[in-house]
Amino acid sequence: MTDRAAPEVLISQEEIAERVEALAQVIAPRIDNDTVAVCLLTGGLWFAADLTRALWRAGRDVRFDALWLASYHDERKSSGRCEVRADLQRPLIGRRALVVDDVLDTGLSLGEAARLVKDAGASEVLTAVFARKPWDKPRIEPDFVAWEAPARYLVGYGLDDEGKSRGLPYIGAMD
Numbered sequence: 001m002t003d004r005a006a007p008e009v010l011i012s013q014e015e016i017a018e019r020v021e022a023l024a025q026v027i028a029p030r031i032d033n034d035t036v037a038v039c040l041l042t043g044g045l046w047f048a049a050d051l052t053r054a055l056w057r058a059g060r061d062v063r064f065d066a067l068w069l070a071s072y073h074d075e076r077k078s079s080g081r082c083e084v085r086a087d088l089q090r091p092l093i094g095r096r097a098l099v100v101d102d103v104l105d106t107g108l109s110l111g112e113a114a115r116l117v118k119d120a121g122a123s124e125v126l127t128a129v130f131a132r133k134p135w136d137k138p139r140i141e142p143d144f145v146a147w148e149a150p151a152r153y154l155v156g157y158g159l160d161d162e163g164k165s166r167g168l169p170y171i172g173a174m175d
């Protein structure tokens with residue numbers, strides 16, 4: 001097994017936990033217990049798991065669903081296309097949805113997810129990402145952002161390098 005160089009730590013696990021807790025306090029008044037948290041698979045799992053538990057501590061027991069989208073396919077640049085690998089499971093008609101993802105980069109994935117969720121009948125679509133990369137003209141402005149990330153290739157806390165490193169408890173840069 002070849003060990004790769006450790007990524008440069010950009011945000012520690014302690015700071016991630018603090019930011020998730022703080023974000024849940026901001027989101028809680030904007031949602032109710034009928035809100036469906038829609039986790040974007042695969043990378044959004046780690047943030048969605050932490051955020052839904054922080055929302056519970058903030059007094060919100062949300063429903064949970066997932067939407068599996070893929071656009072990077074082991075590359076470090078977006079393919080420019082977003083493939084739907086698995087659709088929503090739960091009825092969204094008339095319910096508020098909170099789409100949850102690890103990172104907003106070009107905004108293609110979050111924009112596509114918001115459109116799919118709206119088309120599924122959600123009464124309101126809110127979006128939350130842990131990290132937002134800087135773009136002059138993002139395709140979508142998320143409603144909630146935990147951390148403003150630099151324009152670097154990120155790994156950890158759901159973010160992967162060819163499937164690896166999603167389980168790092170911190171976020172680091174690989175470039």
Ligand SMILES: O=P(O)(O)OC[C@H]1O[C@H](OP(=O)(O)OP(=O)(O)O)[C@H](O)[C@@H]1O
Nearest residue numbers: 041042043070071072105106107108109
């Ligand atoms: O704003 P964008 O440019 O669309 O990039 C963000 C998306 O890219 C990653 O997904 P990816 O397609 O790599 O699939 P993954 O969730 O399995 O990592 C990440 O999880 C976001 O969903």
Ligand code: HPA
Nearest residue numbers: 105152153154155159160
């Ligand atoms: O910086 C990133 N790292 C991992 N996956 C990603 N998907 C979009 N941007 C990134």
